Amino acid sequence: xxxxxxxxxxxxxEMGQEVTLRxxxxxxxxxLFWYRQTMMQGLxxxxxFNNKAVMDDSGMPKDRFSAKMPNASFSTxxxxxxxxxxxxxxxxxxxxxxxYTFGSGTRLTVV
Amino acid sequence: xxxxxxxxxxxxxxxGENLTVYCNSSSVFSSLQWYRQEPGEGPVLxxxxxxxxEVKKLxxxxxxxxxxxxxxxxxxxxAQPGDTGLYLCAGRVVAAGNKLTFxxxxxxxxxx
Numbered sequence: 052x053x054x055x056x057x058x059x060x061x062x063x064x065e066m067g068q069e070v071t072l073r074x075x076x077x078x079x080x081x082x083l084f085w086y087r088q089t090m091m092q093g094l095x096x097x098x099x100f101n102n103k104a105v106m107d108d109s110g111m112p113k114d115r116f117s118a119k120m121p122n123a124s125f126s127t128x129x130x131x132x133x134x135x136x137x138x139x140x141x142x143x144x145x146x147x148x149x150x151y152t153f154g155s156g157t158r159l160t161v162v
Numbered sequence: 163x164x165x166x167x168x169x170x171x172x173x174x175x176x177x178g179e180n181l182t183v184y185c186n187s188s189s190v191f192s193s194l195q196w197y198r199q200e201p202g203e204g205p206v207l208x209x210x211x212x213x214x215x216e217v218k219k220l221x222x223x224x225x226x227x228x229x230x231x232x233x234x235x236x237x238x239x240x241a242q243p244g245d246t247g248l249y250l251c252a253g254r255v256v257a258a259g260n261k262l263t264f265x266x267x268x269x270x271x272x273x274x
Binding site for chain 1: 195201202204205206207210252256259260261262263264265266267
């Protein structure tokens with residue numbers, strides 16, 4: 052298995068632009084998580100899905116962030132409009148009700 | 163205030179020395195995991211502990227889960243430069259399903 056695949060690896064965008072992060076979980080995993088990592092806050096859970104349904108999005112700023120999982124093998128995290136404070140590494144992880152497997156992350160820089 | 167507090171935040175030691183990282187909370191966890199993260203990569207699972215008082219060993223790494231399932235420790239014996247990385251503890255609070263809460267991490271640097 053290729054593991055959890057995230058794209059792009061790096062994204063630099065201007066403030067106000069729309070950004071879309073993508074994730075392909077491990078086949079057969081029924082949980083998918085989006086985390087954001089910064090030096091100040093560490094790893095913060097933004098949203099997670101179980102069988103494509105949102106289970107908890109309390110950590111996600113819903114005025115500008117949206118997460119979707121249209122099928123079991125694909126998820127997106129969209130930020131519109133982006134702001135400099137959104138600069139961070141965004142990780143996707145998947146699980147089968149056990150340990151998480153993380154992707155390599157997307158480093159987002161909003162200038 | 164984080165649900166899981168890790169200490170120390172940063173540790174720099176010489177190759178061959180021992181080190182211990184602590185993970186503490188006021189909450190009870192149904193399970194607790196330790197991950198290691200290297201620059202440019204996502205965290206990778208090291209171990210899962212489930213039972214209070216449980217001790218698990220992974221080569222030179224020893225993991226302990228507190229009797230009350232509120233705290234954990236990671237001890238590395240004779241550290242090697244390859245042990246350098248960010249160590250993260252993560253816990254599942256009872257009745258929170260499959261949601262993991264991460265500690266702030268301990269950055270370990272092992273100098274040759």
